[in-house]
Amino acid sequence: MVIRGRAHRFGDDINTDYIISGRHKFKTLDMDELACHVMEDLDPGFYERCQEGDFIVAGKNFGCGSSREQAPLALKHAGVAGVLAESFARIYFRNSINNGLLALVCDTSQIKDGDELEIDVEEGIIRDMTFGLEVKSSPLPKVMLDILEEGGLVEYMKKHGRLSLEPDGA
Amino acid sequence: MEGNSGVGKTISEKILGAHSGSETTAGEIVIAELDYMMAQDGTAPLAIRSFEGMEGNAVARPERVALCIDHNAPSPLRSVSELHAIMREFAMKYGLELNDVGEGVCHQVMLDKAHVVPGSLVIGADSHTCTYGAVNAFATGVGSTDMAAGMLSGSLWFRVPETIKVTVGGTLPAGVFAKDIALMMVGDITADGATYMALEIGGEAISGLDLDGRLAISNLAVEMGAKAGLMEADEKTLEFFEGRAGREFEPVSPDPDAVYAREIEYDVSELEPQVARPHTVDNVTAVGQVEGTPVSEGLIGTCTNGRLADLRAAAEILKGRKVAPGVRLIVAPASREVMLKALAEGLIEVFTEAGGAVMCPGCASCVGTHQGIPGDGENVISTANRNFKGRMGNPEAFIYLASPATVAASCVEGKIADPRRYA
Structure with a gap:
């Protein structure tokens, strides 16, 4: 399977409170409602800018902090096709896979905000079409x-x- | 995977091995039988939805499951009340233990009721489940769907972690506490320094701590990315479980020739009170660097520092003193048992007379849902374990983390203060 989407660039240590704040997630199991608030404390307007099939590209330790599974679920419901990071916090990593949301460990240092990405899921190959770069993800x-x-x-x-x-x- | 079979084992390798019926070595993946599992009101409703999606018609071992209503308790909203109702109904239907409003923070309830014992394997749908490492349990946080799979089948898959051995030597100076050791470690090891790994924490300073202090250190293991924060059981551990544990248990020690990924040594004899500055837990400094920073709110409680020893340390400073004008002090004992003991010792009286507001046992304002959401631009000094932007419900507020003594002294002075002046 090959999927294509745009990169939304984030830094290191993006915790699950930033992905979906506790003040929202404790209120409801309606993931579409939670999706509207995804990343809002860190990057207001992210939900509006995020297109179906886009990717989050982050540094190290993505998803650290709380065990809330609403984090990958809210991302998925916001249209995010997957997260590429240098490393993931372990609970988020499990939660993401458990919900069928792609979580790829790879060198993200060269990928910039807005780059067009093409990902071959089976082969674990990430192509940055804007930058003309190819990186491989850890199995x-x-x-x-x-x-x-x-x-x-x-x-x-x-x-x-x-x-x-x-x-x-x- | 290339193994170290034939050589010594870490605590993690031994506990996961014993629960999966195999010799295990770091790096291997095992399916292990769970001794106990827990979910709270932020994660249980989703676990219940996942369980129903799996079309399970029975919980494998209902006597090994507890649900706790603590993060948002008592309910501040109609929608939250509906989620709590889902938990009560599910617990009733499948015969699970439900710890309702006022029972306390899930992690302290699990200890008070001895659902966790030395050598046991426990999961919790809460990242601070690693707290029980202090009583020699391999305990780790999971998400809701892993919790659901655990309830349905009684087991879960684990990657056997590599271990970092941490030896904490020396004796703590007066006015410096276990929380300061924990913050020092997070500052040094950093937020992802132990990701996917277990910590084995020991040494003279750890042996010298009471159980409440040890629990505060293991509680912060996840803030270094660790999967578990393990300690060996000693006479203090056994004393806690005496008359409490309803079942046999076997403490687990590492072999002398266990293989570690890394070894770290600290000496805390000259440690100063530590403070984690906004907005990351590893942004740690000595109290002197932030002394004088004005504070509007203090929080004493949570799964990190809501235990009896914490309340005693805070009360010692607050006794006969008043919280500074313009400061609100929120105190939330970690559990009903802690609350009752604090009442008996007169600690609740001390907090109340000092001008503090005592909440019912639970998570209070730590997670930003209720009981003390800070205002815009306000600084909070808290005994909790996270200071992320927005954590306490307002992204325009600033959270500093410290020991109960530092929080108490800061509330008295209205600004971040060094508790050693009160020691």
Whole structure:
């Protein structure tokens, strides 16, 4: 699968309070409502600028802080197709994959705000069409690939009833 | 994966190994049986939705699950009340323990009720679940859907983490506390310095701390990115669980030849009170650098510093003194048990007479939902664990993190103050 979208550039240590503030997330399970507030304390107007299929490109430790799964869910509902970062905080990383939202670890240092990106998901190749650059992402562990392939952990558990490290994912 | 089989194991390798029925080494991925799991009102409603999406019709081990209403309790909004109702209904339907409004912060409830014991494997849908590392449990935060998978199947996948060994030597000077050690560590190791890794924290200074102090240190492990902040059990740990734990447990120690990714040593004999400045937890400095900064609000409580030892340290400074005009002091004991003990010791009286506002046990204003949202441009000094912009509900406010003593002294003076003057 190859997906294309525009880069929205963020820095290091983007915590989940910035992605979706506690003052919003405790109120509702309506992710479309939460999506309107995504990144608002850090970058007001992000939701309005974000187009369906765009990417967030960040530095290190993306998603640090609170365990709130509303963070990747609100990003997904805002239209974000995935996050590219130098590294992810571990709870966010799991939450993102569990919800079928792409989280790729790669060298993001050359990617600039507004660049057009093309991502080959299977091959883990990120092409910056604006800058003419190609970077490779670190592979995911098999258990995460299995979850991603099923479309998230809810679908995975619905199908298998339990987690497995066996080759067929059963 | 290339292993270190045949050589010594860390606490993480041993606990995850024992719960997955295999010899494990850092880097491996295992599926491990969970001894206990917990979710709070910010994460449980979504976990329930995920559980229903998985079409589960039973919780695998209902006696191993607790739900806690603490982050937004009592409910300040109609919509929140509806989410709380979902939790109560789910707990009733599947026979789960529900800790309702006033029971306290989820992490202290888990300890008070001894749902966590040394050597156990615990997940919590809250990032500060790493707190229980202080009582020798491998405990880590997860999201709502992982919690749902845990409830449905009783187990979860883990990557066995590498470990950083932290040795804290020396004896703390008067007026300097466990929280200062924790902040010093976050400042040094930084917000992502231990990502994907476990910390094993020990040494003379840690042995010298009471359990409440140790819990404050493990609580901040996640602020360094760590998956767990583990300590060995000693007589103080065992004393806490005596008469409390309803089940057998086996403390776990690392082998002398365990393999560590990194070893760090500190000496705290000359440590000064530490303060984390806005807007990151690792923006740490000695109190002297920020002394005199005016404050409008103080918060004493939370899963970091709402325990009895914390309240005692604050009360010692506040006794016979008044909170400065223009400052509001919010105090929230971590649990009902802590509240009752604080009442019995007269601490609640001290806070109230000093001009403080005592909340019901719970998370209070830490997470920005209720009970003390700061105004625009105001500075807050708090015993909590996060000072991110907007964390307390207002992106125009500034949050400083410090020990309960530093917060108490600052509230008395109306500006950030050095608690050693009161020691």
